[in-house]
Amino acid sequence: MKAVDLLRRKIEDGTARTLLTSAMAHRFLQIFARRETVPNQYGIELVRNAYLKRKPVAFTSLFFPPELATALGLIPFPLEVAAAMISAMNLAPLFLRKAEECWYGSDLCGFHRLATGLMLAGYLPQPSVVLSTTALCDGSHRFFANVAHHFKVPHLLMEIPNGPTEEAEEGVERQLIQMRGALESKLERRARESDWERVFSYSREQHEEMERILEIGAQVPSVVPGEISLNMVGVFYATAGSPWGLRIFRNWRKQLEKTPPRKENYRLFWMHLRPFYAADLFAALRERGAAIVRDEFSAYPWVPLDPRTPERSLARKICANPALGPISRRLAFAVSQVRASKAQGVIHFSHRGCRQAAGGAYLLKEGLRRAGIPCLILDGDCVDPRDYSLEQMRTRVEGFLEML
Amino acid sequence: MSQIVCGLDIGSLTAKGVLLEEGRLLAALLLPTGSNGPQTAQDLYRQLLAEGSMGGEVDPYIVATGYGRVSAPFAHKTITEISCHARGIIHFLPQTRTLIDVGGQDSKVIRLEEGKVVDFLMNDKCAAGTGRFLEVMARGLEVSLEELSRTAQDAKAEVSISSTCTVFAESEVVGLIARGRPKGEIARGVMSATAQRIAAMVHRLGVQEPMAMSGGVARNAGMVEALQSELGVRLWLPPEPQMIGAWGAALLGAQYA
Numbered sequence: 001m002k003a004v005d006l007l008r009r010k011i012e013d014g015t016a017r018t019l020l021t022s023a024m025a026h027r028f029l030q031i032f033a034r035r036e037t038v039p040n041q042y043g044i045e046l047v048r049n050a051y052l053k054r055k056p057v058a059f060t061s062l063f064f065p066p067e068l069a070t071a072l073g074l075i076p077f078p079l080e081v082a083a084a085m086i087s088a089m090n091l092a093p094l095f096l097r098k099a100e101e102c103w104y105g106s107d108l109c110g111f112h113r114l115a116t117g118l119m120l121a122g123y124l125p126q127p128s129v130v131l132s133t134t135a136l137c138d139g140s141h142r143f144f145a146n147v148a149h150h151f152k153v154p155h156l157l158m159e160i161p162n163g164p165t166e167e168a169e170e171g172v173e174r175q176l177i178q179m180r181g182a183l184e185s186k187l188e189r190r191a192r193e194s195d196w197e198r199v200f201s202y203s204r205e206q207h208e209e210m211e212r213i214l215e216i217g218a219q220v221p222s223v224v225p226g227e228i229s230l231n232m233v234g235v236f237y238a239t240a241g242s243p244w245g246l247r248i249f250r251n252w253r254k255q256l257e258k259t260p261p262r263k264e265n266y267r268l269f270w271m272h273l274r275p276f277y278a279a280d281l282f283a284a285l286r287e288r289g290a291a292i293v294r295d296e297f298s299a300y301p302w303v304p305l306d307p308r309t310p311e312r313s314l315a316r317k318i319c320a321n322p323a324l325g326p327i328s329r330r331l332a333f334a335v336s337q338v339r340a341s342k343a344q345g346v347i348h349f350s351h352r353g354c355r356q357a358a359g360g361a362y363l364l365k366e367g368l369r370r371a372g373i374p375c376l377i378l379d380g381d382c383v384d385p386r387d388y389s390l391e392q393m394r395t396r397v398e399g400f401l402e403m404l
Numbered sequence: 405m406s407q408i409v410c411g412l413d414i415g416s417l418t419a420k421g422v423l424l425e426e427g428r429l430l431a432a433l434l435l436p437t438g439s440n441g442p443q444t445a446q447d448l449y450r451q452l453l454a455e456g457s458m459g460g461e462v463d464p465y466i467v468a469t470g471y472g473r474v475s476a477p478f479a480h481k482t483i484t485e486i487s488c489h490a491r492g493i494i495h496f497l498p499q500t501r502t503l504i505d506v507g508g509q510d511s512k513v514i515r516l517e518e519g520k521v522v523d524f525l526m527n528d529k530c531a532a533g534t535g536r537f538l539e540v541m542a543r544g545l546e547v548s549l550e551e552l553s554r555t556a557q558d559a560k561a562e563v564s565i566s567s568t569c570t571v572f573a574e575s576e577v578v579g580l581i582a583r584g585r586p587k588g589e590i591a592r593g594v595m596s597a598t599a600q601r602i603a604a605m606v607h608r609l610g611v612q613e614p615m616a617m618s619g620g621v622a623r624n625a626g627m628v629e630a631l632q633s634e635l636g637v638r639l640w641l642p643p644e645p646q647m648i649g650a651w652g653a654a655l656l657g658a659q660y661a
C-alpha cells in the first residue's frame with residue numbers, strides 16, 4: 001500500500017490525528033516514502049518535521065521567502081501547498097465541507113477554504129507564528145490573519161508593492177528587517193551571517209537544478225512529465241533555502257535525465273496552477289501526446305542572494321516575481337517562456353475565486369494572440385473537485401489541441 | 405474501391421449519424437441518445453449501414469464526436485465537436501467566420517479563418533444558454549419546444565427572466581404564470597434570456613460575419629429570431645443544423661481514412 005493511501009484511510013476513519021503526532025507512525029511513513037513520487041516525499045517529510053515538532057513551525061504563504069524562516073530555525077509550512085496535497089490525495093471535499101459548515105463562503109479561493117477546513121478539523125500542527133505577504137494574492141492576508149487568530153499566534157505580514165522598482169525593493173527590505181527583528185526576539189535566536197550563507201547557498205543550488213530541469217523540458221521531445229512539474233511548483237517555492245529542497249530537486253533532475261522521451265504531438269506552456277485532483281485530465285492530455293513543457297511559476301527569475309545583505313536580497317527576490325505589477329509584465333514573461341520552451345500554445349487555468357489569475361486572463365489571451373500564440377482559458381478550481389467534469393474539460397482541451 | 409466514411413455525433417440528447425460515399429450522402433439518421441450511449445451508438449451505426457444498403461461487407465472509416473464519442477469504441481478516431489461542427493459548416497457555407505452551435509447541454513462559439521478554427525468558447529458548466537434550459541422552461545410553461553418557439557414569435561411583448569440558474573429560472577417562470585402573465589410573453593422572455601447569454605459569448609470572440617448556426621437549437625425559429633435581434637446580424641442556417649457535427653465527423657474521416 002502507498003503511503004498516501006494509508007494516510008487517506010486513516011483520515012477517513014478519524015485516526016490520523018493521533019497518528020500524525022506518533023513517532024512510530026512517522027517511521028513507517030518514512031519507509032513508505034521511498035516508493036513515493038517526489039512531491040509526496042516532500043509532503044511526508046514536511047508532515048514529519050512539523051508534527052513531531054522538530055523545530056518551531058511557521059505557517060507561510062506561497063510567495064513568502066522560506067529562506068527567512070529557515071535561517072531563523074523555523075520549519076516553513078506552506079498552507080496553500082498543504083491544501084494542494086490534500087486535493088491531490090482526493091480528500092478535499094471532506095475538509096471543504098468542514099469549512100463550509102462553519103460559514104466559509106464557497107466563492108472564497110479553494111486553497112484558503114481547504115486549508116481552513118484542515119485547521120477547523122484539527123489537522124494542522126500548532127504554529128509558532130504566521131508569516132505571509134500580499135504578493136499577487138489579495139485574499140491571502142485575511143486568510144492568514146484568520147489562521148493566526150485561530151491558533152492565537154502573531155501574524156507578521158509584508159505588503160508587497162507592484163513591480164521591481166528600487167523604491168519597492170527598499171520598502172520590502174525595511175519590512176523584512178522589522179520582521180526579522182520581531183522573529184529574533186520571539187524565538188530568542190539570531191540569524192548569523194553563516195546561517196544566511198548556508199541557506200542562500202541551498203537556495204542558489206536548488207535554483208540551478210530548476211534551471212537545468214527547465215532546459216530538459218525545452219528539449220524536443222520533452223521528457224518532463226508536466227503534470228508532476230506542476231505538482232513540484234509549490235515544493236520549489238516552499239523549500240528554497242533548505243537542504244532537502246536541494247535534495248528533492250537534484251533527485252528530480254537526475255530522474256529526468258534518465259527518463260525516456262514520451263510521444264509528443266503538442267507542446268504546451270501552462271499558466272497558473274493545475275487542478276490537483278484531476279489526474280484523469282492529465283492522462284487524457286498524455287494520451288493525445290500533449291506535453292506540458294514548462295509552466296509559469298517554475299520559471300522564476302534568479303536573483304543573486306548576498307548573505308551580507310540578506311533582507312535586500314530577499315526583497316529583490318520577492319519583487320522579481322514576473323506576475324507582480326501590470327499585466328503587460330506577466331504577458332511579456334509568458335511570451336518569452338513560450339518561445340524559450342518551444343511551446344505551441346498556452347493553457348491558462350483560471351482558478352475560481354482567484355483575482356490575480358482569472359482576473360487578467362482575457363488580457364493575457366489577447367496579448368498572446370497578438371504575439372501569434374494560441375491560448376485556451378480553462379475555467380475551474382485547482383483544489384475543489386466537486387464541480388469538475390472530465391468530459392467538459394476534455395472537450396475544451398482536445399478542441400484546443402486540434403486547433404493547434 | 406470508393407471511399408465510404410461514417411460520422412457519428414453522440415450528443416447528450418440525440419445521436420446523429422451520416423454515411424458518405426466520396427462526399428455523397430448515402431444515409432443520415434437521428435436517434436434519441438437514451439440512457440445507454442454505447443448501445444445507441446451501435447444501433448445508429450447499424451441502421452445507417454442498413455439505410456445506405458451497405459449490409460455487413462463494407463467497412464467504412466468511422467469518426468465519432470460529441471460528448472458521447474467514447475461510447476463508440478468501434479470508431480477509428482474520435483474528434484471533438486468543435487472541429488467537427490467547424491468542418492461540417494464549412495462544407496455548406498465555406499465563407500463562415502463565426503459558428504454558433506447550441507446543443508442540448510452546451511453552447512459553443514467557434515471562430516474560423518479560411519475554414520480553420522482559430523478560437524472557440526464554450527458556455528460555463530451550466531445549462532444556461534443551452535437546449536436544456538429551453539426544455540426546462542417549456543416544461544414550466546407546460547408547452548412543447550415547438551409551441552414555445554411559436555408562442556414566443558407571436559407575442560407582442562416580453563417579460564424579463566432574470567435568473568441564470570435553470571432551477572431558479574423555472575420557478576421564476578412558474579411564478580409569472582401564477583401572476584397571470586401571458587405564456588407567449590414569458591416564452592419570448594425565455595428566448596431573449598437565452599439569446600443574451602449566447603450573444604455575450606459571441607461578443608467575447610468578436611462579431612465576425614458571415615455567421616452561421618448549427619445544433620438542435622438552430623431548428624427553433626423563435627430562438628434564431630431572438631439571437632438575430634440580440635446580435636443585429638443575420639444568421640445563416642444549414643439545411644439540417646443538428647446534423648452538422650456528424651457531417652463534419654464524416655468529412656474529417658475522409659481526410660484520415
Ligand code: SF4
Nearest residue numbers: 109111137351353354
Ligand atoms: S489561487 Fe489566487 S486567490 Fe488562491 S491563494 Fe493563489 S493567488 Fe490567492
